[in-house]
Amino acid sequence: MKFARALNIALCLVLAGIWAFIALTRPDQRRRNFRWIPQMEDPLAFETQKRFLPGAPGEAVGAAAPGTVARGFLPFPYKATPEDADRAGRELSSPLKSTPENLRSGARIFAAYCFPCHGPGGNGDGPVTRRGVPAPPSLLSGNMITMADGKIYHIISLGRGNMSAYASQLERGDRWLAILHVRALQAAAKAAKGKAK
Ligand code: HEC
Structure with missing residues (x-):
């Protein structure tokens, strides 16, 4: 003890x-x-994201060379305002041609991402509108037929009013594909109207 x-x-x-x-x-x-x-x-090796060697200029991760962009981070210099939507309409145009393959892909994108609200034919009668979600305007209206592809791209990317932005769900190419399908729906509606007369 x-x-x-x-x-x-x-x-x-x-x-x-x-x-x-x-x-x-x-x-x-x-x-x-x-x-x-x-x-x-204090290793001599560069440490990522850190300044190296006291007093030496720059960082281990150098600044991007002027005029370049990081992969997968293309700039989209527009704000979610009606003015910028119009500007996108003037400045942007679809990089895609309406080949049968693109049209098929566009229909697939539309069915997955737009159809629930805008409906199979773009009439604004998608299934969710029967469950209390405010119905969107028809994608076949005169306003829509004359709307520039770039402006539709802006609406898909940044949203408008009751429609939220789809930039995080749809990559850029897929947004243009969806627009191809909207145009195809408009053309089909026009053809159907012509026949009805
Ligand atoms: C969650 C429901 C919803 C989804 C999904 C949706 N939208 Fe919309 N969309 C709306 C609503 C609601 C409006 C009306 C927005 C407003 O208040 O101005 C709208 C408006 C639009 C407009 C403008 C129409 C006009 O007459 O000015 C376009 C173009 C459009 N949507 C395209 C699309 C496309 C293409 C997709 C698929 C990538 C899509 N939307 C997905 C709900 C939706």
Whole structure:
């Protein structure tokens, strides 16, 4: 029992000694104490996202060269405003041709992403409108027929009114494909009207 107490006291003294040593040898009380083999903490190799070598200019990850963009991050210099929608209509045009293959892909995209609200024929009678979601306007209206592809692209990308943005669901090419299908629906509606007369 006596021995255990003596050992406890001795260990406490050793601990107090270590604390005192650490406190007294700390050169800067605001920083971490003594560093053992600092070369291992400060490697010469570049560390990603960090400045390297004190005083050297630049970073391990260099700035992008002027006039270049990161892969997959093409700029889309438009805001979700009616003015920018009109500007997109003037400045952007579809990079796609209405080949049979593109039209098939467009129909698939439309069926997955637009049909629930806009309906199979674009009449604004999709299944969700029967469940309390406000019906969108018809995609076959005169306004829509004259609307520039770029403006539709802007609406799909950034949303408008009750329609939310689809940029995170649809990549750029898929948005243009959906527009091809909207045009195909308009052409089909026009042809059907012509026949009815
Ligand atoms: C969640 C339902 C919903 C989905 C899904 C949806 N839309 Fe819409 N869309 C709307 C609503 C609601 C409006 C009316 C927006 C407003 O308030 O101006 C609209 C408006 C539009 C307009 C403008 C119509 C006009 O007459 O000005 C276009 C073009 C359009 N949508 C295309 C699409 C396309 C293409 C897709 C598929 C990629 C799509 N939308 C998916 C609900 C939806």
